[in-house]
Amino acid sequence: MYFSGKIEFGVINQSVSAFNHILSDFSLIVYQFQAISAFSAVIDRLEPDQSMLVSAFLAGYGLKALKLATGTRVVLHGFKTKLTEYWNSGISSDEVGPTCKGSEGLTSEGPEVGAQGLVTDAIASAILADARRRSIASDAFDNIGEFDDVLDGTHSSYVLEPDNSLKISFQHDIIKGSLFESNGSIPPDEDFKLLEIQNLTLQTPKSGRTLILDLSLEINNKDHLLVMGPSGSGKTSLLRALAGLWRSGSGKITFFTRDMGHSRSLAPMDMSSSEPLKEPVRDSKIDSFKYRRAEGVFFLPQRPYMVLGTLREQLLYPTWVEESFGVSQDASSDALSFSLQMSSLQDVCSEMKPTEDDLIHVLQDVHLGDIISRFKGLDTTYEWSSVLSLGEQQRLAFARLLLSKPKLVLLDESTSALDDANEAHLYRRIEAAGITYVSIGHRRTLYSFHNKVLHILKFDPEDGSKTNWHLEPINQSSTYEEAQKSS
């Protein structure tokens, strides 16, 4: 046509570029089709409480496809399912902040969730910043009625029943000078209480079906608890309740946090002078970070959230997220009072930001040293959830843990994609880092890394029992033999 003079050369170029656009837009749907169909049924589990994730996801994911077919059922469905995938995989107390809407910023939801969300405000902001970096406008979603229903909680099937009596509270102890030992050091990690669950009953939000009945237990420092039970018995729901993300039920959950007198939120693990330190002390090895997030409770899901960004940003997430993502203070201006107390933490955290050596060291520590060369250093951006295997993503999540060193971490099948040797290695590393963990898992090999096991049975209303769980200590010598036999 060009040679016959019917069209100009520029038109050919324009057509090529237009077709490429269309191809890439449709490819997104094609590539995500499996995920879209696999998760479609789960969308009903979304609750208004989870709307922050929904909106963060909306703001952050795949606007191309949305623009292409706004309002059509197929794309809506796809996005809903993808959202659910995101929810199932990315939900975590270190990732979920208080409820926020679209890209309007954060809104508070109540002190209890806020307390839990102390790490999370930054994360919520980061997700939104991440979304903004993808140049997504919230008004692009105006036509999506069904999503709006979910986000607003106005659709009857998404209305959360009134808040009942499941309470989460934080008790903050300040360790005064008198508790410092005579040589000036802080008493080593003794058996202080980290978490107390009192008479916790969990029910499903809509049907009110009982999952866990009248659970009471305490978790002390280094009291590693394994949660086991049949599929659907309520293990994940329990961890979500601990993370402040499951409100349906009754009882009381108390987190105990400690302040060693230096900073509100970072407790020095080892001090050699008689005075509380003015400056954080650390050396370049990850093992010897002298401070930790004393108040942070991390939730590591089976499929960790991979931020859009560089490998460096992956590693710094969520603890040093404010700096690495350039989130403005405004983004969290409406944050909860508890989290406002975090400003000192942010300050100290920025002083303690891991160096390049630390990042390389921690990657080697989780047996991921090779990804630095594979992905051309720490500063190249990739779609990490696609280019890393699930096992690699899980190791990366443990690298984040080893950098942040929270006092308590909730692990929801977080090593499910790893071989036994890597799993054992990672558990040993977080144990050595002084992190107390509560894990959900099915493999008996996990017994070796825990002191207690909580068995949850499927609740049977006909049974007439007062509880559907039992807690027992793990005898390490006998479990080793059992594990050997079963492997």
Ligand SMILES: Nc1ncnc2c1ncn2[C@@H]1O[C@H](COP(=O)(O)OP(=O)(O)OP(=O)(O)O)[C@@H](O)[C@H]1O
């Ligand atoms: N948001 C929700 N609304 C209603 N029911 C839910 C919701 N979330 C979970 N459930 C139901 O609660 C029950 C317990 O779910 P949960 O995910 O806690 O089980 P689980 O013990 O972790 O299972 P698995 O080992 O298969 O992961 C399941 O029957 C599930 O369908």
